[in-house]
Amino acid sequence: MTAPQFIRNFSIVAHIDHGKSTLADRLMEITGAVSKREAKEQMLDDMAIERQRGITIKARAVTMHYTYKGQKYELNLIDTPGHVDFHYEVSRSLACCEGAVLLVDAFQGVEAQTVANAFAAMEHDLVIVPAMNKIDLNHARPDQVREEMVQTLGLDPDEVLGCSGKTGLGCEGILQAVIERIPAPSGDPKATLQAMVFDAHYDEFRGAITYVRIMNGTVKKGQKIKFIQQGTTHEVVELGHFAPQRKAANQLSAGQVGYLVCNIKSLGNIQIGDTVTVPGDHPAEALPGYEEPKRMVFCGLYPSDGQDFKQLREALDKLQINDPSFDFEPETSDALGFGFRCGFLGLLHMEIVQQRLEEEADIDLVQTAPNVTYEILTKSGETLEVHTPQRVPDHGEIEEFRQPIVRVNFILPTDYIGGIMKICADRRGTYVRTEYLSPTRAMLVYDLALADVIYDMHDRLKSTTRGYGTMDYEILGYRADDLVRMDILVKGERIDALSIVCNRGDADVRGRAIIKKLKEEIPRHMFEVSLQAAIGTRIVARENISAMRKNVTAKCYGGDISRKRKLWEKQKEGKKRMKSIGMVDIPQKAFLAVLETGEEAGQKK
Structure with a gap:
């Protein structure tokens, strides 16, 4: 059992692709957590899709042992994702640590997610150990990047360490800085058990495996434990550390990070952010958990x-x-x-x-x-949360139509500020501020509708800034706007899967683009098909797909004209009857093509 003063819990936070997982590999190699034979690239990214895309999706934990100045320390590292979508995973990991290594690429410098993760770590009152990765590259610019870190995050330039996750250069210095700068956990091993559930995953053979950080007390194999929020009691069948695979132990005490196996059949019985304690009359207090993730x-x-x-x-x-x-x-x-x-x-x-x-x-x-969640206040005073355009009530019933607004931080070279400001202005964005990180790089802040951000903002940013711009956003809340539901009618019938929500000012352009695309995608029928885009009862765009024509008089050579007229009349009657009972076949690819074009048109006007 390691005494709390010789334990350090830390995570590595950084922008996507700045080398978190590679640095974690080197630290595990230096501390002997994995042997040379077992070592492989990105050890902690064990999902096939993580290795394929080269990104971290799930936070992973690993326990390492390192001897410094004759004393053996237990270091618990939690590797976190860098992408804005997985910020929820990062916040959960930070709640279990006393410090964080903030990693910045020595060439790319401070990026949008670096700023977001650094502020998240500061909100959790963590000690930050700033480090620059990839300093061995020929094109690294450590002096300018150090200046950017000082300018943006207010860090002390003398505290910034240099390292290379690839070659191992300077990695021992990071381990020593973690031991010297990050405080030991403050728990008491003899107190009542109190542990935070920060993650869980399902194993086909062992059931639900709970990841915990012990705040106070000690948990032993065979002991009964209670999940406070769920109100359930279980027996601990196995517990241990991640090294980086599961390694069984007899007990976990205050300050340690590990896992519990309790024969829980379903992950539905485990709540992330729950508190584990002992059953009986004197359980520990519940720890402040995590907010539910917001699906946007x-x-x-x-x-x-x-x-x-x-x-x-x-x-x-x-x-x-x-x-x-x-x-x-x-x-x-x-x-x-x-x-x-x-x-x-x-x-x-x-x-x-x-x-x-x-x-x-x-x-x-x-x-x-994809579409976002809208909030609608009806005339009857009821507030509705709408996840799909089909569920938007008729215009006459709506008092206020609100959409989610996000604050977007763009970090980009100063040459491209004008281009991004124009894109944001086209999307009715509200300018907040510009901050200069260095003479050549700036942070531009705008408030924009989330619907405009998720569709193609990332692609437009990358093409406008030649790939050098990055962005990060946080949800501010809902704001009322002049929004409408636009329906697409095919042969007078509303097609629910084609309805979209858009700004009234964009409706005509979006409607025309969708109808044009539909005309290309829907095959011709034996009768005329009308395509319309409508807001309520107002038609904003219309196209007709003409009927296929069959020459019914092809076999009539010469003869009386009345015979031909008779055939034409018969054909006309048949078309009329088909128009009233015929079904229009809309191919599935038309749905996706139409919806994509609809989004693009609204933004290219």
Whole structure:
């Protein structure tokens, strides 16, 4: 058992691609947590999709032992994701640490997510150990990057360490700084057990495995424990550390990070942020947990073959077990059949879930365009949360239509400020401020509608800044705007899956673009098909798909004209009858093509 004064709990936070996972590999190698034989690139990124994309999605923990000045220390490292969508994972990890290594790329400098993660660490009152990675690169610019860190985050320039996660240069200095600067945990091993649940995952053979940070007290194998929020009592069958794989131990005491196996059959019985204590009359107080993750982006997922509905449901259930930040509910669409409306933290999160479904469950999916959550105040005084345009009530019932607003931080070279300001102005953004990080780089802050940010803002930013710009956003809340639901009518019938919510000023342009695209995608029928875009009863755009013409008089050579007229009349009657009872076949690819074009058109006007 390690005494609390010789334990250090820390995480590595950084912008995406600044080398967190590579640095974690080197630290594990230096401390002997993994042998040379076991070592491989990105040891802690063990999901296939993480290794494929080269990004961290789930936070992972590892316990390392390092001897410094003759004393053996236990270092618990929690590796965190860098992408804005997984900020929820980062905040959970920070609540279990006393300090954080803030890593910045020595060439790219301070980026948007660096700032967001540094402020998140400061909010949790963590001690920050600033470090520059990749200092061995020929094009590294350590002096300017150090100046940016001082300017943006108010750090002491003498405290900034230099290292290379790839070669191991300066990595021992980071371990020593962690021991010297980060305080030891303040728990009492003899007090009543009090532990924070910061993550959980499901193992097919062991059931739910709970990741805990022990704040006070000691937990032993065979002991009974109680989850305060869930109110359930279980026996500890196994406990231990991550080294980086699970390694059993007899007990965990105050300050340590590890796992508990309690024969819990479902992850639904574990709540992230719950407090573990002892059953009986004198349990410990509940720790402040985490806020529920806010799902901001929604889209419909449908099996391309209707028969796969049950298979898709099972795959979503399985996925939700290991990713509690995503949820789903069944929905039906006239055009696409039975499917699910799914909620995600952001666009990357949505892509990851879709990719995991297609690869792990082998299901071919049709996905509708993403949309955000809207808040509607009705004339009767009721406030509705709307996740899909189909559920928006008629215009006459709406008192106030609100959309989510986000504060976006763009970090970019100063040459491109004008281009980004123009893009934000086109999206009715509100300018907040500009901060100069160095003579060549600036941080531009705007308030924008989340709907405008998630569709193509990231792509537009990258193309405008030649790939040098980065962005990060935080939700500010809902704000009323002049929004409308635009319906698409095919042959006079509203197609629910094509309805969109847009600003009244963009409606005409968006409507025309969608109708034009639909005309290209829907095949011609034996009767004329009318396509309309409508806001309430007002038609804003219309196109007709002309009927296929068959020459019914082709076999009439010469003869009386009345015979031809008779055939034409018969054809006319048939077309009329078909128009009233005929069904329009809308191919599924038309839905996606139309929705994508609709979004682009509104932004290119």
